[in-house]
Amino acid sequence: MKDTIHKYFKQQQLLYGNELYFSINPEQSSESILKNDRINTQQELDTFNESICLCMECPLGKTRTNFVFGVGDPNAELLLVGEAPGEPEDLSGEPIVGGAGKMLDKILIAIGKKRGDGVYIANVIKCRPPNNRDPLPSEVDKCEPYLLEQISKIRPKLIVALGRVAGKTLLKLDVPLQEMREKTHDYNGTPLRVTYHPAALLRNSNFKKPCWKDFQWIQGFLGNA
Numbered sequence: 334m335k336d337t338i339h340k341y342f343k344q345q346q347l348l349y350g351n352e353l354y355f356s357i358n359p360e361q362s363s364e365s366i367l368k369n370d371r372i373n374t375q376q377e378l379d380t381f382n383e384s385i386c387l388c389m390e391c392p393l394g395k396t397r398t399n400f401v402f403g404v405g406d407p408n409a410e411l412l413l414v415g416e417a418p419g420e421p422e423d424l425s426g427e428p429i430v431g432g433a434g435k436m437l438d439k440i441l442i443a444i445g446k447k448r449g450d451g452v453y454i455a456n457v458i459k460c461r462p463p464n465n466r467d468p469l470p471s472e473v474d475k476c477e478p479y480l481l482e483q484i485s486k487i488r489p490k491l492i493v494a495l496g497r498v499a500g501k502t503l504l505k506l507d508v509p510l511q512e513m514r515e516k517t518h519d520y521n522g523t524p525l526r527v528t529y530h531p532a533a534l535l536r537n538s539n540f541k542k543p544c545w546k547d548f549q550w551i552q553g554f555l556g557n558a
């Protein structure tokens with residue numbers, strides 16, 4: 334082995350003199366940079382999660398079963414945000430699971446994405462409101478900074494608010510969903526769109542067509558971003 338290395342360098346010296354040249358594969362290099370970035374962001378998110386998971390800043394801390402931080406790709410280009418955990422999320426600790434979760438997974442596959450790969454899912458607030466009531470403004474005031482911190486770490490290209498409550502809470506607009514859809518809003522410097530919550534599609538299949546239109550727009554936006 335030693336002889337082989339010595340012979341190689343001798344040949345190189347004969348060819349190129351005393352200067353050594355190394356070729357770097359640019360693809361491999363950018364891949365490893367991305368991989369490291371992903372690991373670092375995941376670590377930052379984990380540390381942040383650990384620092385807030387016992388939060389009692391609002392009364393929902395006392396009634397939750399599980400704190401629901403969020404899951405997905407730490408370097409996601411698409412951040413999906415629901416309003417708050419419901420019962421299955423409170424029990425599992427993961428956002429948008431159960432029937433709504435399956436519906437969301439199908440939509441993501443249809444636009445060439447999947448949960449955890451290019452996609453991160455979170456809620457505006459991290460603990461379940463009793464009986465699935467809408468989050469109170471005082472609860473949002475306490476919890477929204479956590480979402481902002483997550484966004485600053487993930488740096489998505491696009492945020493999509495799922496459902497009217499998530500949209501109006503993030504945009505501070507008390508208008509119907511239809512008025513928020515099909516417009517690109519700004520959420521602290523990141524483009525934001527509003528569409529239906531997948532649970533709404535389970536309740537009313539008439540929402541599927543317009544929701545699919547929204548996700549086709551999302552696919553186009555991310556393809557061009």
Ligand code: SF4
Nearest residue numbers: 388391394460475476
């Ligand atoms: S909802 Fe948010 S602010 Fe309230 S206790 Fe849970 S993590 Fe803390």
